[in-house]
Amino acid sequence: MQIGEAAERTGLSIRTIRHYEEAGLVIPSARSEGGFRLYTEPDLDRLRVIKRMKPLGFTLDEMRDLLEIIDALESATGADRSPLLDRLSSFHQAAEDRVRQLREQLEMAEGFAHQMLTTFQAAAASR
Template sequence: MSSEHMQIGEVAARTELSLRTIRHYEDAGLVIPSARSQGGFRLYTEADVARLMVIRRMKPLGFTLDEMRGLLEATDRLDSDDELTPAEREELRTRIRGFEQAAQRRVEDLRVQLARAEEFAATLAERLTRTTAP
């Protein structure tokens, strides 16, 4: 990974998140810019972008900011250079597995909602076809 820093505008373009949303996640403590420029501008790394992508993927599944924070804390600890006991490592993996299972359930719920929405749209289209004006 490159250690090159990006300003918030580039991060917004790459993550498809608004500047306001990125600042909101910063205020919530979910992502902290890795550095600041001499002029005080936020500077982000590839790791910061990856972190924002995790958040972006969790949002449509209805995860709360606290849940996002919980997952990020668990992955941060698991990925850190800290010495973890096997029990600590397994506890972190169990927490992450819980998020994975919740995500799978929420994806299935969205599939059901999508199927209902498609059925509704098809019903409307069929109705319009049956009642076309001369």
């Protein structure tokens, strides 16, 4: 599929997909005779991984590292898998930590929003 359909199916903009391509995170599987980027389902899966990492604050280098681990795991066997799994486990722990931090931030933001509502209601009632 071309980049427009890839963007639509992943919820990313064409510009963002091109940025991730320039950063080396995802490379279109092929090009059409006219030079258009062509993406496959595995390409879309990579874009979805990247999209999920972004709100957790992972850097492009961290995203690249995780994608390399995932790629390597597909062909690794025996003892080669153990260090990859250890690195993958580190990413899992980092993701869990970042999710916890986001939950704490959300809780604080919700508390603030509730405080503003009660302040507004009190001010409106005293008019």
